[in-house]
Amino acid sequence: MFGYCRFAVAQVNAGELRLNGITFASGSENMRLLGASGRGTLQDPFIIREEVFAEGDVVLRISIDDPEFGSRVTTLHAIGFALHKQVLNNTGRAWDYYSMELEFHPGQGSDYFDGLSFGQSTTVNRPFRSNLFAHVEDMTEPRDMIRFSQGRVGPGQLVEFKLAITHTGLKPKFFLVQHSRRPFASAEPDTKLAARASRRGAGWKMP
Numbered sequence: 001m002f003g004y005c006r007f008a009v010a011q012v013n014a015g016e017l018r019l020n021g022i023t024f025a026s027g028s029e030n031m032r033l034l035g036a037s038g039r040g041t042l043q044d045p046f047i048i049r050e051e052v053f054a055e056g057d058v059v060l061r062i063s064i065d066d067p068e069f070g071s072r073v074t075t076l077h078a079i080g081f082a083l084h085k086q087v088l089n090n091t092g093r094a095w096d097y098y099s100m101e102l103e104f105h106p107g108q109g110s111d112y113f114d115g116l117s118f119g120q121s122t123t124v125n126r127p128f129r130s131n132l133f134a135h136v137e138d139m140t141e142p143r144d145m146i147r148f149s150q151g152r153v154g155p156g157q158l159v160e161f162k163l164a165i166t167h168t169g170l171k172p173k174f175f176l177v178q179h180s181r182r183p184f185a186s187a188e189p190d191t192k193l194a195a196r197a198s199r200r201g202a203g204w205k206m207p
Contacts, residue, residue, distance in 0.1 A: 017048075021066030022081070024048055027059030027175055034088070040072040040081030042125065045162075049086040055093070058178040067170045073124045077166035082125050085161045087153075087178070095153040097181035098133065102144040102165065104174050115168030117144045125164035132159045152183075 015026035017036045024036055024046075034049040052058050064079055071080030089095060102116050119125065120140045128136050133151035146163060153159045167174070 018065070019046075021064065021069040022046070023061075023063040023065055025061040025063070027061040028057060030054035030056050031058045031060075038084075040083070042073055042082050045082035045084045045125075047084045047086065049088070051088040051090055052178075052180070053090040055091055055180075055182075058087075058180070060176040060178070061173070062165075062176060063173045064167075064171050069170075071166065073119070073164055073166070075119060075122050075124055075166055077119075078168050078170050079172060080119065080124070080164065080166040082164050083162075085163070086158055087161070088158050089153045089155055089180075091180075092155050093182045094155065095159075095180040096151065096183045097147070097149050097179075098130070098153070098159065098161075099145055099147045099179045100161070100163070101146075101177045101179070102174060103177050116172065116174055117166055118146060119164040119166045120144070122164075122166070124166075125162060128161070128163045130159060130161045132157075153180075 015033060017024045017033050019036055020039050022040065024033060026033055031050050031052045034051055036046065036048050038044050038046040040046045048060070050058070050060070069079055071077050073080040073082050085100075087098075102118065104116065117140065118128070118138070126138070128138055128146055130136070130148045130151065132153055133148035135148070135150040137147040137149070139145045139147065148161070165176075
């Protein structure tokens with residue numbers, strides 16, 4: 001279970017973590033990186049833990065540093081890795097939706113021709129999933145985006161995601177832009193929603 005993973009990685013500087021040929025860094029002021037581990041393979045995926053403490057888009061910068069990095073998920077892409085993300089909701093608001101989009105420049109979605117995708121045209125690490133969201137919409141066109149819905153992440157709760165990222169270049173630098181959404185209307189305070197979501201997620205394990 002992700003919550004018991006030990007993170008052992010050197011922190012290069014504030015907001016930046018580097019390990020095994022890749023660098024993860026904060027790209028927005030509403031999040032901080034808490035830890036990282038793994039090699040990016042299906043058996044030993046990169047596990048990234050983030051804390052989100054304010055609303056708005058959350059941006060994670062990803063840089064492949066090693067030209068020999070290769071595809072660690074046995075695809076034909078020049079670059080490929082398995083990614084498990086843990087996101088701690090410290091915004092004080094519940095989320096009922098979460099999405100992730102690949103971009104070379106924030107605000108400019110990845111298209112079919114840039115070589116960047118969530119393992120498009122492969123089955124690697126699929127079906128993508130989350131411990132607290134029941135529905136996953138895996139989009140490949142016209143933008144590379146994964147949408148998670150039919151669930152709830154309460155304040156102070158950790159949500160987990162499983163996915164894969166690939167690229168046709170040897171040393172790409174790109175962004176994983178994340179969007180959350182609070183419930184439009186609810187008769188319950190967020191503290192009650194958090195307790196309910198915690199009970200629903202208890203004992204869940206990522207296969």
